[in-house]
Structure formats: structure tokens, C-alpha cells
Amino acid sequence: MTLAAQPTANRDTIIETNQSLLTSVPLPFASVAFSDSYHSALLRNLKVDGGLVVFSRPADSFYVSSAVGFPPRAESFEQELSQFCRMIDSSVFKLNGNVIRVAQVFSHMPMIRRMADLSGYRYLRIYQINDFLAAKGYWLMFFRDLANASSAGVLINRSLSSPQFRDSLTEDILAPSRDEALDEIVLSWVTLLDKRDKETEEHTERVARMAVKLARRLGINGLSLKNLWRGALLHDIGKIVIPDEILYKPGPLTEDEWHIMRLHPKIVKDLLKNFTIPKEVLEIPFSHHEKWDGSGYPDRLAGKDIPLSARIFSLVDVWDAMRVDRPYRKCFPESGIKAYLQSQSGKHFDPEITPVFIDLIHADS
Numbered sequence: 001m002t003l004a005a006q007p008t009a010n011r012d013t014i015i016e017t018n019q020s021l022l023t024s025v026p027l028p029f030a031s032v033a034f035s036d037s038y039h040s041a042l043l044r045n046l047k048v049d050g051g052l053v054v055f056s057r058p059a060d061s062f063y064v065s066s067a068v069g070f071p072p073r074a075e076s077f078e079q080e081l082s083q084f085c086r087m088i089d090s091s092v093f094k095l096n097g098n099v100i101r102v103a104q105v106f107s108h109m110p111m112i113r114r115m116a117d118l119s120g121y122r123y124l125r126i127y128q129i130n131d132f133l134a135a136k137g138y139w140l141m142f143f144r145d146l147a148n149a150s151s152a153g154v155l156i157n158r159s160l161s162s163p164q165f166r167d168s169l170t171e172d173i174l175a176p177s178r179d180e181a182l183d184e185i186v187l188s189w190v191t192l193l194d195k196r197d198k199e200t201e202e203h204t205e206r207v208a209r210m211a212v213k214l215a216r217r218l219g220i221n222g223l224s225l226k227n228l229w230r231g232a233l234l235h236d237i238g239k240i241v242i243p244d245e246i247l248y249k250p251g252p253l254t255e256d257e258w259h260i261m262r263l264h265p266k267i268v269k270d271l272l273k274n275f276t277i278p279k280e281v282l283e284i285p286f287s288h289h290e291k292w293d294g295s296g297y298p299d300r301l302a303g304k305d306i307p308l309s310a311r312i313f314s315l316v317d318v319w320d321a322m323r324v325d326r327p328y329r330k331c332f333p334e335s336g337i338k339a340y341l342q343s344q345s346g347k348h349f350d351p352e353i354t355p356v357f358i359d360l361i362h363a364d365s
Contacts, residue, residue, distance in 0.1 A: 040362035046152040050119055053129070054085055055137035062086070062138075069142065070115055074300045080109040085138055093126060099149045100124045102142070102156075110136045118144060123149040162198075185275055186230045189237050200268050203320060208232035209314045214357050218312065218352075224280065228309045231284030234312065238264030239269060262297045265289055288314050311350040315341065315357045318348070320337065 050069025054062045062085040063078060080195035084105070087093065093100065102124050107112040116122075121142035129137040190204060200213050211232045215225055239247060242264055246257045253261060268285040287301060287310035294302030319341065320330045332340070338358055345354035 007041045043068055043141070046141070048152055049121060049144050049147045049148075050142040052081070053137065054081060054140070054141045055129075056085070065137075070121060071118055073115070074111060077111040077115065081113050084109060084112065087127060088138055089136070093217050098125070099143075100126070101145065101254045120144050122146075125149060127150065145256050150225075182230070182241055182277065182281075185277065186281070189271075193237055193240055203324070204233055207235070207313070207316050207320050210312050210320070213295055214316060214353070214360055215309070217356055218353065220308075220312075224309075227278060227280040228284070228312070229283045231309055232313055232316075233270070233286050234272075234281070234316065236264070236285075238267035240271070241267055262289070265298045272304065282310070284313045286310070288317060290314070292350055293347050296348075306350075311353055315349050315353060318344075319357070319361065334361075 005048060036037060043049075045150070048056060051067070052070070053066040055065050056062050059332055062082040064081065066072065067073065093105065100123065102116045102122055106116060121144060123143040123146055124282060125141045125143075127139040127141070131137055141149075141152065143152070146185035193204075208229055212229050215228050220228065244259060246253065246260055247309070248259065265286050265288070268282070270280065270286075286305075287299070287307055290299065290301040290306045290310060291314075292306070292311070294300050319337060322337045322340065323334075325331050337359070341349065341358060345351045
């Protein structure tokens with residue numbers, strides 16, 4: 001994908017900030033690195049021709065999380081890029097400002113040099129990114145001419161910590177309406193989670209579709225239905241920061257491990273606090289592990305104190321989990337799943353919604 005040469009308005013008055021120059025790029029910018037839609041818009045706004053975002057996971061191995069304006073990349077490209085980022089770690093190159101000649105830094109890295117040459121890139125700027133997914137990461141911005149390379153550095157240093165810049169990016173650049181901008185935010189976070197765990201992708205799409213089906217049967221429509229869909233897509237976002245040894249454990253979790261796992265709904269609040277997201281969208285991520293009898297988490301809500309969308313989604317989430325093999329157990333037969341859902345009506349699940357859902361899955365089977 002190459003960036004179209006699109007003129008952009010001068011946003012200096014919008015994004016100017018009195019804060020000092022950044023030594024690292026804080027959230028929410030780090031999250032946008034995982035969405036090429038965000039990445040494209042940000043690069044275009046800064047008059048950057050192309051960019052690579054690379055993160056370290058594990059600490060000694062770097063991988064590309066987002067690339068805009070480059071032809072398809074070979075595996076050897078990733079290896080060279082990892083080597084290059086380790087050189088950055090060793091302070092061979094200065095961060096956050098210096099314009100560097102591509103021919104100079106990639107003279108002994110033929111794959112990266114060739115791809116830069118094919119794209120016409122002659123200059124490079126490197127910025128450090130700190131993110132909750134990785135101890136360190138770098139944003140490599142490529143330019144065709146020196147003037148844009150120089151001016152973009154001034155803009156990025158003045159803007160990345162500015163709320164006005166984030167808002168203008170979300171509302172004015174990415175989408176013609178706030179509604180579409182919200183969808184971009186949701187999809188960027190879902191993409192982020194999928195990059196960490198590809199197995200979540202199918203689960204997320206399945207439960208979101210089924211939650212919408214059930215909500216329609218219950219008479220929910222319009223914006224409330226759309227926000228339920230968005231919330232369903234975001235339901236497991238908090239698991240992004242759960243340690244791998246817990247998230248991918250092949251057997252049942254210990255009580256201490258469950259304590260950490262049960263933090264993931266609360267983690268969502270921290271991850272999304274810098275984004276303008278309607279409260280209705282966040283009901284499912286915050287409350288889908290609450291139970292009708294008050295024995296759930298994180299807030300031990302009971303009955304109709306639990307938001308309706310979360311009561312709908314909890315049924316769908318449990319149903320889907322029981323239909324999938326896990327490393328420590330096989331999936332349940334359909335008859336066993338229905339029996340379990342019925343047995344939990346008035347305990348785990350809303351007793352008015354449970355029979356409607358059982359009718360729905362019976363009709364779909």
C-alpha cells in the first residue's frame with residue numbers, strides 16, 4: 001500500500017502544545033501503531049511518505065506491527081530490521097529528531113536498502129515508542145525529500161502528547177463522522193488483540209454476531225444495537241496485558257492466576273480512558289463477567305443492576321466457550337450446553353433472557 005499524495009490543512013494552531021519534547025511516545029499513540037488506517041492518516045498529516053512500527057516481543061526480538069508505504073516484505077527483511085533495532089538500542093543512532101540518510105544507515109542491510117530504494121525513500125527519522133505490549137518499540141518514518149523530513153520532526157515533537165492532536169486525528173482526518181471514527185478506534189484495538197493472539201479473532205467475531213442476533217430478538221435496534229456490537233468486539237481487550245504464562249496456560253488456572261485473570265475487565269478502563277467512547281459501548285467490556293446472583297466480577301453486580309447488553313453477552317460468551325476445545329478439555333455436546341445454560345438461569349444468567357437464547361440456538365441448529 002502506498003500513500004496517496006493528499007494535501008492536508010496546516011494544523012499547527014490545533015496541535016501546538018507547551019509540553020517539552022518527548023523522549024518516548026505515550027498512549028494513546030502507541031495503540032494506533034497497530035491500525036494501518038490510523039498509521040496512514042498520521043503519516044499523511046505529517047507529510048511522511050512511509051513508516052514502519054516495530055516492537056520488541058520478547059525483549060531481544062523485534063517485529064513489524066504496522067507498515068505503510070512499503071511493498072510486500074520478505075522474512076529476511078524482518079531479520080535485518082531486528083538487527084537494526086538492536087543497533088538503535090545500543091545508541092548507534094540518535095532518536096526523536098535527527099534526520100538520517102537511508103543509504104548511510106542501511107548500507108550493510110540489502111533487503112531494507114532495496115525496499116527503501118524501490119519506494120524512493122532517501123531519509124529516515126526514528127522515534128521511540130513505549131507500549132503496554134512491549135518494553136520498547138520504534139517508529140521509523142521514511143521521506144523522499146529533506147524538507148518534509150525536517151518539518152515533520154518539529155510537528156511530531158509538538159503534537160504527540162497533545163489531546164487536541166489526538167482529537168483532530170480521530171475526528172477530522174480518519175473519518176467524516178464521529179460514528180465512523182469510533183468504529184476505527186474499536187477496530188484498531190481489536191486488531192491489536194488479534195496480533196497478540198490469532199485464536200481470539202474467530203471467537204470475537206462469532207460472539208459479536210450471535211450477541212447481535214440475540215439482542216434483535218429482545219427488541220434492541222438502532223444505535224443501541226450498534227453499540228452492543230462494538231462492545232462485544234471489545235469484550236476481551238483487557239486480556240492484552242495478562243501475562244502469557246497465564247493467558248496461554250495449557251491447564252486450569254490456580255487461584256492466584258485467576259485473581260490476575262479477573263483483573264481484565266478493570267484493565268479496560270485504563271486502556272480506553274484517553275479515548276472518547278460512549279458509556280454504552282463499554283458496558284460489555286466492563287461487566288460481561290458479572291452474574292445475575294451477584295457472584296461475578298469485577299463489581300459483584302446483581303440482577304438488573306448489570307447492564308442489559310452485558311447480560312445478553314454473558315450468555316453468548318459462555319455458550320461459545322463451551323463449544324470450543326480447550327487444551328485441558330474437549331468441547332461440550334450441544335445437549336450438555338443447553339442443559340448447563342438452563343441450570344444457570346437465575347444464577348449466572350438473566351432468567352428472562354436465557355429461554356430466548358436457548359430458542360435462538362435451537363432454531364440455528
